[in-house]
Amino acid sequence: MQVVSYQTGEVYEEPVSGKISYGSYGYGHLLELRQDGSYRLTYSYDNFTQGCENKAAFTEEGRFEQQGQWLELQPTAYDGAYVVCGQRTAKQKQQPPVRRFQLQLSADGQTLRLHGQPFEYTISLEYDAANQPYFDETFQKQ
Numbered sequence: 825m826q827v828v829s830y831q832t833g834e835v836y837e838e839p840v841s842g843k844i845s846y847g848s849y850g851y852g853h854l855l856e857l858r859q860d861g862s863y864r865l866t867y868s869y870d871n872f873t874q875g876c877e878n879k880a881a882f883t884e885e886g887r888f889e890q891q892g893q894w895l896e897l898q899p900t901a902y903d904g905a906y907v908v909c910g911q912r913t914a915k916q917k918q919q920p921p922v923r924r925f926q927l928q929l930s931a932d933g934q935t936l937r938l939h940g941q942p943f944e945y946t947i948s949l950e951y952d953a954a955n956q957p958y959f960d961e962t963f964q965k966q
Contacts, residue, residue: 839875847873853943855963863888863897867943880906884920895927895938925959936963 834847851869858864865884870877882904889896899920905912925940942959950958 834873837875847871853961853963854966857888857890861887861889865897865899865943876909878906878908880904882915886920890927893926893928895925897923897925934965936965937961938963 835844837844850871852867854864854866856864863886867880867882867884869880872878882902884897884899884902886897886899886901888898899922901916901918902920903916905914907913921941923941923943925938927939928937929935937960939960940958942957950960952958
């Protein structure tokens with residue numbers, strides 16, 4: 825499990841209600857790697873910026889392969905929805921892209937670091953020198 829959340833310090837007045845809201849930013853991932861070689865990835869994003877709430881909640885399932893310092897997720901399908909400024913859009917995909925991550929496991933086996941291709945709909949992106957997005961996050965064992 826990996827979670828990040830913080831307030832941005834920005835304040836917005838919602839246009840319709842007049843309610844005052846504070847900017848926020850958060851995301852989390854729950855990656856279950858099962859002994860039978862299957863996995864389930866649940867990811868959730870939520871931010872409030874410029875008076876608009878944006879959210880995404882998805883569940884992805886498939887098979888995984890781990891070889892040495894590499895982890896490959898081979899999804900068979902995902903299902904979920906995202907909301908942009910109150911507009912909800914459901915999304916299903918039967919052939920999501922395969923993603924490959926470099927992994928590091930701590931000596932005590934409690935922390936897993938993944939570095940590689942971003943998840944779809946992610947807001948937890950970083951960019952390399954060539955301005956290409958990548959995902960670099962640490963997961964705590966539950």
